[in-house]
Amino acid sequence: MLFFPSHLFKIRKLLVLLLYIFLSLYFLSLNSDLQGSIKNKVIFLLSPFQRTSAKIDKNLAAFKKEDFNLEMLREQNQRLSGKLSELEAERHIWQEVVQENRRLRKLVNFEKTGALKLISAQVIGRDATNWNKIIFINKGSADGLSRNLPVISPKGLVGQIIELTPRQSKIITILDSNSRVAALVERNRAQGVVCGTNEFWCQFNYISLREEITKGDGIISSGQGGIFPKGLIIGKVESAKKIETELFQRIKIHPAVNFSQLEEVMVITGKK
Amino acid sequence: MKKLSVFLMLFIGLFLQVTIFSRLKVLGMKPDLILVIVLGIAFFQGSYRGMAVGFLGGLLEDVFSGANLGTNALSKVLCGFLASIVGKRVYENIGTQAVLILVFSLLDRIFNQVILFFSPAAVSISFSFIPQTIVYMFYNLAVGILIFPLIRKITGKNERINHA
Numbered sequence: 001m002l003f004f005p006s007h008l009f010k011i012r013k014l015l016v017l018l019l020y021i022f023l024s025l026y027f028l029s030l031n032s033d034l035q036g037s038i039k040n041k042v043i044f045l046l047s048p049f050q051r052t053s054a055k056i057d058k059n060l061a062a063f064k065k066e067d068f069n070l071e072m073l074r075e076q077n078q079r080l081s082g083k084l085s086e087l088e089a090e091r092h093i094w095q096e097v098v099q100e101n102r103r104l105r106k107l108v109n110f111e112k113t114g115a116l117k118l119i120s121a122q123v124i125g126r127d128a129t130n131w132n133k134i135i136f137i138n139k140g141s142a143d144g145l146s147r148n149l150p151v152i153s154p155k156g157l158v159g160q161i162i163e164l165t166p167r168q169s170k171i172i173t174i175l176d177s178n179s180r181v182a183a184l185v186e187r188n189r190a191q192g193v194v195c196g197t198n199e200f201w202c203q204f205n206y207i208s209l210r211e212e213i214t215k216g217d218g219i220i221s222s223g224q225g226g227i228f229p230k231g232l233i234i235g236k237v238e239s240a241k242k243i244e245t246e247l248f249q250r251i252k253i254h255p256a257v258n259f260s261q262l263e264e265v266m267v268i269t270g271k272k
Numbered sequence: 273m274k275k276l277s278v279f280l281m282l283f284i285g286l287f288l289q290v291t292i293f294s295r296l297k298v299l300g301m302k303p304d305l306i307l308v309i310v311l312g313i314a315f316f317q318g319s320y321r322g323m324a325v326g327f328l329g330g331l332l333e334d335v336f337s338g339a340n341l342g343t344n345a346l347s348k349v350l351c352g353f354l355a356s357i358v359g360k361r362v363y364e365n366i367g368t369q370a371v372l373i374l375v376f377s378l379l380d381r382i383f384n385q386v387i388l389f390f391s392p393a394a395v396s397i398s399f400s401f402i403p404q405t406i407v408y409m410f411y412n413l414a415v416g417i418l419i420f421p422l423i424r425k426i427t428g429k430n431e432r433i434n435h436a
Contacts, residue, residue: 013319020327020349027342035341042335053287126294130301132338
């Protein structure tokens with residue numbers, strides 16, 4: 001301070017501010033691949049911290065449930081519930097397959113739908129901000145995962161992998177406003193796109209006014225788009241509004257998955 | 273040593289934010305510990321450190337979120353800078369600090385929304401932007417009141433530097 005007169009000091013302060021603003025804008029201007037690789041490197045470097053905090057978080061949650069002292073039972077339970085989750089997810093798929101078979105019997109040529117290959121993973125973190133609906137899981141490219149693989153839970157569709165490091169992956173959930181899933185109504189097969197809203201519900205877009213959609217209708221993935229296999233449960237219709245001046249209905253969906261309590265997920269790596 | 277404590281505080285804040293506080297959401301909102309730390313540093317330590325911590329903390333938030341790199345860095349740098357300007361007059365008064373936490377939480381939301389609006393992955397205004405913002409402001413206030421004394425203890429008393 002001794003060598004800086006007050007006005008020079010203010011100028012220096014403003015220059016530092018401008019430098020930070022410039023740096024922020026520079027980062028913002030980078031293309032998404034470059035941004036992704038920088039993020040992955042930082043996440044990789046900080047992954048020990050994240051895993052430790054995830055463990056603490058899990059232990060706290062376990063403490064809350066008063067089962068922290070039953071370590072062995074919990075481990076066993078965890079293994080079994082992982083297996084059960086996989087089986088339950090498979091059961092949902094099979095239900096859809098049964099329905100599909102009924103329709104296909106009417107046709108001469110039909111395709112076989114195979115069971116899915118699943119890899120279980122644990123949720124180790126969530127979005128640091130309130131602006132996106134992202135989760136982190138403890139499996140990455142070293143476990144055979146890759147970008148765009150769909151992620152499910154026993155209750156339904158969770159989202160897809162958008163970035164990954166060898167031991168960790170970032171998943172965009174169906175609640176995120178950048179998420180889009182091709183979907184259909186289970187009952188009448190009306191097709192549309194499920195879009196995230198950054199809230200606890202999704203919108204089901206592009207359903208024409210002619211379609212009859214009622215509260216409680218099940219919404220499943222349609223398999224179009226090539227990322228999500230057909231038949232994954234997305235949620236149920238909470239409300240459907242028809243406004244005559246609009247081309248499409250306004251449909252609100254309540255997701256099948258409770259994202260705030262999501263602890264374990266499964267990544268679909270292919271078909272058996 | 274002090275710099276190391278500030279780094280440590282940022283990391284702890286970030287990881288609390290992505291884990292424990294993600295379970296403690298109110299109306300879908302969790303507090304922004306990084307913002308609270310940035311404000312604390314800006315109030316007690318002045319603009320240079322406020323901006324530096326804002327930039328670093330914001331970048332960390334960007335890495336651990338779906339946002340583009342630079343989104344939170346920019347909004348936190350602006351908050352750090354502005355907080356240091358008003359903070360030098362009020363940093364002794366807890367009541368005023370509380371009001372400023374509310375004001376800067378609102379500003380952070382607005383800065384973020386504006387930046388996101390112009391970013392490639394444009395995020396439209398959430399359906400419950402206003403109620404969520406109110407929850408966010410008061411949640412940050414509650415956390416701020418709890419951790420400001422800690423920030424002050426870690427960074428040192430009456431050591432506001434570089435205020436012009």
